[in-house]
Amino acid sequence: MVVRVEREDFDVGVEVARLTAGHTDIGAIVTFSGTVRGGSGTDAITAMTLEHYPGMTEAELARVEAEAVKRWPLQASLIVHRIGTLKPGDNIVLVVTASAHRQAAFAAAEFLMDYLKTRAPFWKKEMRGDGQARWVAAREYDREAAGRWEEVLPPRS
Amino acid sequence: MPVKILYFAWVREKTGKAEEILDLPAHVTTVAELMVWLKSRGPEYAEAFVREDVIRVAVDRNHVKSTAAVAGAREIAFFPPVTGG
Numbered sequence: 001m002v003v004r005v006e007r008e009d010f011d012v013g014v015e016v017a018r019l020t021a022g023h024t025d026i027g028a029i030v031t032f033s034g035t036v037r038g039g040s041g042t043d044a045i046t047a048m049t050l051e052h053y054p055g056m057t058e059a060e061l062a063r064v065e066a067e068a069v070k071r072w073p074l075q076a077s078l079i080v081h082r083i084g085t086l087k088p089g090d091n092i093v094l095v096v097t098a099s100a101h102r103q104a105a106f107a108a109a110e111f112l113m114d115y116l117k118t119r120a121p122f123w124k125k126e127m128r129g130d131g132q133a134r135w136v137a138a139r140e141y142d143r144e145a146a147g148r149w150e151e152v153l154p155p156r157s
Numbered sequence: 158m159p160v161k162i163l164y165f166a167w168v169r170e171k172t173g174k175a176e177e178i179l180d181l182p183a184h185v186t187t188v189a190e191l192m193v194w195l196k197s198r199g200p201e202y203a204e205a206f207v208r209e210d211v212i213r214v215a216v217d218r219n220h221v222k223s224t225a226a227v228a229g230a231r232e233i234a235f236f237p238p239v240t241g242g
Contacts, residue, residue, distance in 0.1 A: 122241025
């Protein structure tokens with residue numbers, strides 16, 4: 001169970017190999033990577049800057065990951081989130097979940113992303129082609145996506 | 158007791174500072190009361206907290222509601238809804 005916040009890019013293959021090295025109990029590995037959307041027309045962006053709350057970010061990601069481990073039988077998991085200034089097409093976030101069977105790995109990866117999006121203290125600022133900068137607004141969809149996990153499996157106390 | 162107050166994203170831009178150490182007056186007992194008091198400290202604070210209902214709060218690096226107590230807090234952070242991932 002690993003959580004990292006860093007400026008550097010990541011290599012999905014390298015990360016998966018490192019996470020699962022030495023394991024013979026894993027039958028399913030799910031990876032999700034999120035990248036910077038460039039947009040188009042008036043929504044086109046030239047760069048995106050990610051700010052975060054050092055200390056709380058790592059603590060919150062660890063809490064989210066611990067919650068996933070309580071809900072699903074995971075052999076290994078990884079969250080990497082980048083900060084700093086990124087360009088369209090760049091990697092932003094990586095989630096890897098490894099389990100004996102695919103159902104747990106798929107569900108846990110989706111859960112981690114949904115919870116990360118509504119709980120981890122990151123903020124995106126977009127730079128537009130016309131030189132204007134704009135903070136990205138939170139989406140109602142993300143809150144709903146995180147909320148549905150309460151119905152699927154109530155959090156354990 | 159001095160408390161470290163942190164501001165992030167557009168809350169930071171509007172207050173004009175990332176963090177400060179403040180001695181909270183005795184009548185400030187909750188996060189909501191702290192926001193009201195901060196708003197009285199100057200026009201930049203009034204502007205930053207004009208939409209209190211949108212601003213999210215963490216006490217000692219845990220998400221809290223605006224009804225949370227500030228007693229014993231070492232670090233209180235104000236920020237917009239998060240947009241990572």
